[in-house]
């Protein structure tokens with residue numbers, strides 16, 4: 159039998175307000191345990207929450223960006239449960255009237271296929287603390303720094319059919335929220351966390367199978383693996399005559415397996431009731447219009463523009479535009495040097511190479527467009543070859559704010575060799591030193607050309623124009 163995988167996502171995103179949702183504690187990541195808390199966010203009796211209105215602004219802007227209907231009259235609800243990371247024994251959330259509903263996200267997949275994921279709702283809530291399990295003994299420590307950090311939870315419809323849609327969706331949310339400046343969406347720091355609800359059904363069926371939920375998976379790669387594992391587990395279970403149990407499962411990325419954690423709770427298990435400590439909030443039409451007016455250009459529109467204005471390929475434009483910071487560096491540098499294809503070359507080759515190699519966050523990269531443009535002018539002016547330029551570019555990326563492009567090129571003697579006499583004499587030396595290769599060439603082995611060019615470039619430390627070297631080698635060989 160052929161099976162279809164059906165998935166829905168619940169994504170928690172921490173909003174980058176300066177202070178927490180109901181008190182004035184900082185939202186900064188890290189810090190000594192239990193130093194970013196106060197009586198309000200640790201739920202001391204007698205304290206009262208005060209709503210940070212910036213949370214509503216960020217939330218509404220997220221809702222608008224995801225094409226949702228925005229609720230004008232907002233209320234909070236109390237979700238009761240006891241867990242050590244939640245000292246109040248309830249979480250302030252929204253059940254009855256989420257601030258955003260009925261949205262959608264359009265995705266472009268690698269195959270060129272497009273798909274649309276519907277958003278059921280988005281609600282605001284507060285984050286819980288962190289449990290830190292000791293590596294040495296059985297003890298568990300509690301860190302309440304995260305308690306009360308504002309969250310939005312984006313609940314999708316069960317519209318995902320393959321893992322690629324899930325990762326494309328999460329990447330898109332990350333890009334949109336970074337452009338809005340409302341979250342840094344760092345999965346590894348937990349500021350974006352995804353729960354995947356997954357079930358399987360025979361292909362062609364319209365009924366849903368029993369679903370399991372995998373919680374808080376913290377990288378795109380882990381999500382792909384978890385989906386592959388869980389769909390296989392469910393299919394095998396059913397084919398063996400078993401039944402999927404509705405439960406929450408924990409994904410262990412190191413072992414590549416998931417484990418049953420607890421049976422899944424339903425809304426009624428939480429004894430929700432309207433939060434009595436926070437008055438309802440309304441949002442005006444003017445406010446909403448203002449947020450629409452200040453909506454930035456998102457990645458899709460930017461990529462279209464990069465293709466049209468700068469001649470980038472669709473793939474390159476999509477990659478550069480997906481990152482707010484990379485798009486900024488690209489566009490500002492192009493403004494200063496007017497060489498989009500050369501700027502593109504260095505971003506697509508060196509920047510992405512180092513980002514991957516060193517696992518860098520593209521949003522944290524700092525490359526000065528002024529210095530980048532100065533560097534590009536050395537290349538396009540023929541003063542430095544691309545090969546020698548790699549050494550300069552590495553410094554441009556990691557050399558700090560004091561890095562001086564021109565001085566570095568001079569000090570390290572990286573200027574291109576323009577002296578044709580030097581190129582010719584080097585070519586002659588290489589030919590003299592390799593009589594066997596010359597014989598091969600004469601015998602019709604034209605592929606050996608590359609060997610000569612490589613040797614000459616090596617001796618000139620990559621500082622000669624490859625086209626000039628190529629021509630000099632060919633001339634010299636033909637004259638033999």
Ligand SMILES: [Zn+2]
Nearest residue numbers: 181183196199
């Ligand atoms: Zn606090």
